[in-house]
Amino acid sequence: xxxxxxxxxxxxxxxxxxxxxxxxxxxxxxxxxxxxxxxxxxxxxxxxxxxxxxxxxxxxxxxxxxxxxxxxxxxxxxxxxxxxxxxxxxxxxxxxxxxxxxxxxxxxxxxxxxxxxxxxxxxxxxxxxxxxxxxxxxxxxxxxxxxxxxxxxxxxxxxxxxxxxxxxxxxxxxxxxxxxxxxxxxxxxxxxxxxxxxxxxxxxxxxxxxxxxxxxxxxxxxxxxxxxxxxxxxxxxxxxxxxxxxxxxxxxxxxxxxxxxxxxxxxxxxxxxxxxxxxxxxxxxxxxxxxxxxxxxxxx
Amino acid sequence: xxxxxxxxxxxxxxxxxxxxxxxxxxxxxxxxxxxxxxxxxxxxxxxxxxxxxxxxxxxxxxxxxxxxxxxxxxxxxxxxxxxxxxxxxxxxxxxxxxxxxxxxxxxxxxxxxxxxxxxxxxxxxxxxxxxxxxxxxxxxxxxxxxxxxxxxxxxxxxxxxxxxxxxxxxxxxxxxxxxxxxxxxxxxxxxxxxxxxxxxxxxxxxxxxxxxxxxxxxxxxxxxxxxxxxxxxxxxxxxxxxxxxxxxxxxxxxxxxxxxxxxxxxxxxxxxxxxxxxxxxxxxxxxxxxxxxxxxxxxxxxxxxxxxxxxxxxxxxxxxxxxxxxxxx
Ligand SMILES: Nc1ncnc2c1ncn2[C@@H]1O[C@H](COP(=O)(O)OP(=O)(O)OP(=O)(O)O)[C@@H](O)[C@H]1O
Ligand SMILES: [Mg+2]
Numbered sequence: 001x002x003x004x005x006x007x008x009x010x011x012x013x014x015x016x017x018x019x020x021x022x023x024x025x026x027x028x029x030x031x032x033x034x035x036x037x038x039x040x041x042x043x044x045x046x047x048x049x050x051x052x053x054x055x056x057x058x059x060x061x062x063x064x065x066x067x068x069x070x071x072x073x074x075x076x077x078x079x080x081x082x083x084x085x086x087x088x089x090x091x092x093x094x095x096x097x098x099x100x101x102x103x104x105x106x107x108x109x110x111x112x113x114x115x116x117x118x119x120x121x122x123x124x125x126x127x128x129x130x131x132x133x134x135x136x137x138x139x140x141x142x143x144x145x146x147x148x149x150x151x152x153x154x155x156x157x158x159x160x161x162x163x164x165x166x167x168x169x170x171x172x173x174x175x176x177x178x179x180x181x182x183x184x185x186x187x188x189x190x191x192x193x194x195x196x197x198x199x200x201x202x203x204x205x206x207x208x209x210x211x212x213x214x215x216x217x218x219x220x221x222x223x224x225x226x227x228x229x230x231x232x233x234x235x236x237x238x239x240x241x242x243x244x245x246x247x248x249x250x251x252x253x254x255x256x257x258x259x260x261x262x263x264x265x266x267x268x269x270x271x272x273x274x275x276x277x278x279x280x281x282x283x284x285x286x287x288x289x290x291x292x293x294x295x296x297x298x299x300x
Numbered sequence: 301x302x303x304x305x306x307x308x309x310x311x312x313x314x315x316x317x318x319x320x321x322x323x324x325x326x327x328x329x330x331x332x333x334x335x336x337x338x339x340x341x342x343x344x345x346x347x348x349x350x351x352x353x354x355x356x357x358x359x360x361x362x363x364x365x366x367x368x369x370x371x372x373x374x375x376x377x378x379x380x381x382x383x384x385x386x387x388x389x390x391x392x393x394x395x396x397x398x399x400x401x402x403x404x405x406x407x408x409x410x411x412x413x414x415x416x417x418x419x420x421x422x423x424x425x426x427x428x429x430x431x432x433x434x435x436x437x438x439x440x441x442x443x444x445x446x447x448x449x450x451x452x453x454x455x456x457x458x459x460x461x462x463x464x465x466x467x468x469x470x471x472x473x474x475x476x477x478x479x480x481x482x483x484x485x486x487x488x489x490x491x492x493x494x495x496x497x498x499x500x501x502x503x504x505x506x507x508x509x510x511x512x513x514x515x516x517x518x519x520x521x522x523x524x525x526x527x528x529x530x531x532x533x534x535x536x537x538x539x540x541x542x543x544x545x546x547x548x549x550x551x552x553x554x555x556x557x558x559x560x561x562x563x564x565x566x567x568x569x570x571x572x573x574x575x576x577x578x579x580x581x582x583x584x585x586x587x588x589x590x591x592x593x594x595x596x597x598x599x600x601x602x603x604x605x606x607x608x609x610x611x612x613x614x615x616x617x618x619x620x621x622x623x624x625x626x627x628x629x
Contacts, residue, residue, distance in 0.1 A: 188358045205408060291408060292407060
């Protein structure tokens with residue numbers, strides 16, 4: 001500074017995760033919503049012990065909102081709020097597990113295909129196309145009704161298998177374009193190994209994209225799951241949002257009376273709210289994984 | 301005779317394209333003597349960068365070394381080593397200051413993290429010492445080492461990034477460094493400091509180097525020997541003084557004539573017209589002939605090969621005897 005005036009310093013700025021998420025009110029909102037769902041999934045059975053909350057009460061069938069049951073009651077006289085809260089765990093678990101497998105499979109296949117190239121690429125992409133071509137919903141319906149299983153893992157398996165293909169394809173094209181970038185080409189000259197280049201140079205540069213896909217896959221999987229249960233192909237389960245919808249729309253006549261409107265709306269809104277929360281935080285993911293996009297902040 | 305640090309032998313590199321394989325480098329022979337700096341000059345696209353990358357066997361796709369040997373003294377042919385041996389060889393024994401060195405840093409990692417990655421890849425037992433060394437080299441390059449290592453690439457200016465690239469090339473103390481236009485993005489002060497550090501390590505540590513640049517003034521200053529490339533071939537090599545005073549190949553003469561002179565008739569500084577040909581498939585005759593004022597029927601029939609005209613001075617041209625170096629182009 002004093003003795004060597006010609007020395008050049010970059011302006012280095014540090015950013016924490018906190019700054020990224022709290023820089024915009026919409027992200028705070030999104031994060032709060034997601035947190036609320038996580039709490040519901042974790043603490044639902046504590047707040048509404050199922051052996052009490054889910055017991056039928058013929059005296060309270062199809063009630064409107066009251067202080068005791070803010071969202072009213074269903075055809076058995078069970079609190080809709082309790083059902084929504086208790087349903088969160090199952091729905092979220094299936095959604096997150098399916099999204100996890102979709103992302104792992106999609107990224108792995110796309111990365112290897114794009115990076116190794118040649119015959120490996122051709123074979124992997126053919127297989128991928130095969131899975132993309134399978135129509136998801138009819139297959140889900142078919143398998144679910146044949147196996148007649150209520151196992152959430154079967155659901156996870158079916159959802160993952162039918163959804164990873166598209167991600168694999170786009171990961172592959174991302175890899176192809178990243179490979180052209182100077183810093184990836186230089187990595188070889190630097191003596192970084194192949195695996196190192198794939199997983200430490202290329203993969204991190206796609207992480208924001210992968211993370212976004214993970215989040216979006218969660219909602220996608222939840223829609224598919226709820227849709228499936230709504231159609232009634234899996235066994236009855238009163239606190240599942242899809243089953244709730246089915247009961248509400250089909251058997252209870254809720255569509256014809258305004259009194260139990262909440263019974264129809266509650267599971268729908270529960271899904272919509274979760275999806276909004278996820279969409280609200282998507283923008284932050286870009287900044288989490290790409291230091292270049294982070295703005296503001298204090299100087300180091 | 302001094303010892304040869306690296307010998308490039310009959311190197312051929314092709315890039316596959318829709319029209320067929322493009323020969324970017326054709327039967328190139330180069331010898332870099334230990335402790336010497338070889339200047340590699342030639343028009344844009346003549347294959348200089350490709351030669352440098354081939355010397356690390358790191359030609360990017362769709363490029364491919366078709367044949368040749370890259371013989372390093374004490375190590376043998378790089379292309380004959382196992383993948384893992386090649387990987388470890390790169391950067392420890394020969395490094396590059398990449399032409400696009402402004403974009404060769406991983407945008408997601410701070411510089412220090414990239415240095416630690418390098419240490420891990422090369423199994424260096426004391427990464428902290430390496431980071432310390434990096435800081436030191438930065439200081440010598442007129443960069444604030446501590447802040448530099450703490451920065452992400454996008455927080456640095458182009459010139460800073462280029463010098464970080466130079467720092468990285470020096471970091472593992474290789475015997476050979478390939479400088480691919482290391483000073484192009486720099487102001488004259490920084491350019492000076494880069495040239496000074498190159499000369500310093502060159503003198504002190506006996507490093508050998510290949511120096512690629514379009515700045516002939518710098519070549520004249522740093523290079524001991526110069527090789528002139530045209531359309532993927534070496535067309536003339538000579539000690540720097542000889543090449544600048546008495547170039548023999550018409551292309552070298554045109555290249556040197558294109559230098560703006562401070563004295564003399566500005567009309568003498570006329571460059572070449574036309575562009576070098578793109579080489580796809582087999583060619584016959586001298587590739588320079590379309591742009592050459594000395595061309596004869598012979599030039600169309602056969603391709604001239606490098607021939608000694610003097611000790612250490614070799615030229616690939618049929619016409620050097622008829623028109624000596626003084627003839628104006
Ligand atoms: N990825 C590629 N695909 C096809 N051809 C390529 C590719 N990279 C380089 N080439 C060809 O190889 C030739 C040599 O390129 P190279 O980058 O080695 O030139 P250069 O002498 O370094 O030029 P410059 O002075 O502009 O840096 C060029 O004619 C170019 O057309
Ligand atoms: Mg180049």
